[in-house]
Amino acid sequence: MEQFKQKSNYFARLKNACALKQISIVYQPVVDRNQDVVAYEALARWNDPEFGIVMPDDFIPFAEKNGLIIEVGNIIIENIFSNQDLWNSPENDQQPDVMINISAHQLMNLGFAKKFIASCEQFHIPMNRIHLEITESINIGNIDAAIEVMLFLNKQGVRFALDDFGTGFSSLTYLQKLPIQYLKIDKSFVAGLGVSSDDEAIATNILILARGLGIKVIAEGVETQAQFEWLLSKGCDYFQGWYFGQPVDSLKF
Numbered sequence: 001m002e003q004f005k006q007k008s009n010y011f012a013r014l015k016n017a018c019a020l021k022q023i024s025i026v027y028q029p030v031v032d033r034n035q036d037v038v039a040y041e042a043l044a045r046w047n048d049p050e051f052g053i054v055m056p057d058d059f060i061p062f063a064e065k066n067g068l069i070i071e072v073g074n075i076i077i078e079n080i081f082s083n084q085d086l087w088n089s090p091e092n093d094q095q096p097d098v099m100i101n102i103s104a105h106q107l108m109n110l111g112f113a114k115k116f117i118a119s120c121e122q123f124h125i126p127m128n129r130i131h132l133e134i135t136e137s138i139n140i141g142n143i144d145a146a147i148e149v150m151l152f153l154n155k156q157g158v159r160f161a162l163d164d165f166g167t168g169f170s171s172l173t174y175l176q177k178l179p180i181q182y183l184k185i186d187k188s189f190v191a192g193l194g195v196s197s198d199d200e201a202i203a204t205n206i207l208i209l210a211r212g213l214g215i216k217v218i219a220e221g222v223e224t225q226a227q228f229e230w231l232l233s234k235g236c237d238y239f240q241g242w243y244f245g246q247p248v249d250s251l252k253f
Contacts, residue, residue: 022046025076043056046059073112102133131182135164161182175213182216191227
């Protein structure tokens, strides 16, 4: 992949991928304490004809750094909103929420929020089923602008989750200032449950902190029954990982 990134046409290739709609979405379930599916996280994939599947960690940071993230983000949202299997489940079934990752560039742009709402109206998407995820390690340069956008979308029913919690340097600042309804324990801490006392201490304190702030917690990267049971015993609210289901490209309710 590094060879791919070093190619001089990487920018043009990604821009062309947007035009040709080579960016697709897979969905991973999020379950509650009874292991019932309550949401799906939408995860982007770039289907490059030469290099195959390119993971988001390999192209989203590049798009952010080189001015393509709004274009890429718009394609991702359009793809998610146009997925009828996701939004048109039978009325008598529980309607799952959908978690969508956005970048700091989108978050600090009120124009993004207005376009997002317009897209919801265009595709008849109920905004109270949407969670927007922001990564804790991102640099929100203008936190006041971010708060304005978040509150604007909160009023429409959109909720926010702080992803990869504990991996950056602004965890407590973001929790204190941003209108967050959920936080996600990073999978690196979950992987150490039952193995590392340090990871267990961090996970325990994240859960205590969130509970004190009235924020729900989602544990990422749950891969074993032992990890699930440990988190369950500590009062974790929601869970995500291969133990409950791998990402899939088709949802049939």
